[in-house]
Amino acid sequence: MNKPRPLYLDNASTTRCDPRVVEVMLPFLTEAYGNSGSRNHAFGWEAEEAVEKAREQAAALIGANAKEIIFTSGATESNNLAIKGAAHMYAKAPEGQTGRGHIITALHEHKAVLDPCKRLQKEGFDVTFLQPPADGVITLDMVAKEIRPDTILVSIMWANNEIGTINEIPAIGKLCHDKEIIFHSDGTQWVGKMPTDVERDNIDLLSWSGHKMYGPKGVGALYVRRRKPRVRLEAIFDGGGQERGMRSGTLNISGIAGFGKACELCQHEMQSEGERLLKFRTRLETELAKAIEVTQVNGNASKRVPNITNISFGFVEGESLLMGIKDIACSSGSACTSASLEPSYVLKSLGVGDELAHSSLRLSMSRWTTDKEIDYTIASITKAVLHLRKMSPLYDLYKEGVDISKIQWQTH
């Protein structure tokens, strides 16, 4: 770990755990190591107190009541619990039958939403996967058009993890409330970065994760509305009945304490942090576009969270670009960086075109990102793109005025 570390611009993937968070966590590993379920001794009380404090901090961040927070292992578990738990609880027909109910989600959701929905499809539920428009924003109208009498659940993420676009969550939530449909949102890229109020925003179920907001990995939360309506879920983990029976298992006390602290810090710092991050994002996008022709910022120009930008650099393949900026840690939508050898399904679903998906970089910033790092990133990317364009046959064709999309390529 003593080698010089690359500059880190992959915060939509995970963040550094804030040292102030670590400080809160440590005593629960070393001295106050009790189980919050132990009701008869001081160790247990201490642990329970820490959990309840964290529950208050998490609830405060999203305008909820502490009783509405269920601690989980992270957003993947929260999404699974919310989607499968609600579908099974509100199913219109018993297991083994079809016509168990209709669910609406979108094609560019995270796999932790898509895959539970696909599993439910196999179990006899109908699922509509909304096709996002070119700007990536799911609107009220798109959801409204798909609602049916048997719709039981709508799950739409708040902000997209690859392009940072923000969906029309409060309006979709309102519609769901009016129609008495349970509304879940995957808030992993939103909560802690943007002001959230589950009352104002009409949310029934909200998932988020500690490690995307400067907390530890392995801990997350699910908000479960308790009144108007009272949302019930069928548990996935059965056992000791912790977390109001919705999530059995000994609580991850140190993780939860850290999660709570991370929520508190985000609540206090989100505004000033958001302003800083937006300046960085704007600078990255405008200066890269100025230095490099044929760049395209993916997703809606303004409806995006401030910490994520996704840019396609035409005629240059993403993995080779990452190789050219190897001292900057970030992600690409290129096929070569994924196990499946398929380019980003998120970018594909927007109709960006496979070629531009292969050419994309996602840069995501944190509370520790500096002006100097942004300068360095702009210079490095510019240099790497120009190096690769000298080698790019597609750039030559573009310069000759040939329309690349009209060429008959030998696909394989």
Next chain:
Amino acid sequence: MAYSDKVIEHYQNPHNVGSFGSSKEVQARKDVGVGIVGAPECGDVMQLHIQVGENGVIQDAKFKCFGCGSAIASSSLATEWIKGKTVDQALAIKNTEIVEELSLPPVKIHCSVLAEDSIRAAIEDWKKKNGIATAVNAHAAHAH
């Protein structure tokens, strides 16, 4: 993914980058063979230009590549290997030799296949321009 030193070296200092003219210019030149293989939507396009003497020896080769580091290295290496060879000798180059030379991992084997394909395509183009019968299946399909 960690790259081999040879891939990194070719990426940073690729050999024989370039072309013998625009697509129109090379089309008109009988001594130049052009091979373009792959597709942008697949994330790899290799373009190989070969200049062939009357004796059938490849005198010079230039490449351009849209693709990952391994694709760039494979095409850079291919140009090195075919220069000075007769077209028949060049046709004998196998993608597995490229894999070995660059220590490509299994997930990158398709890059070496593209390099082999680009050599075949460029030679085929040169032969066609010069009225030389091309071998049946010179453009053999590869499973990739």
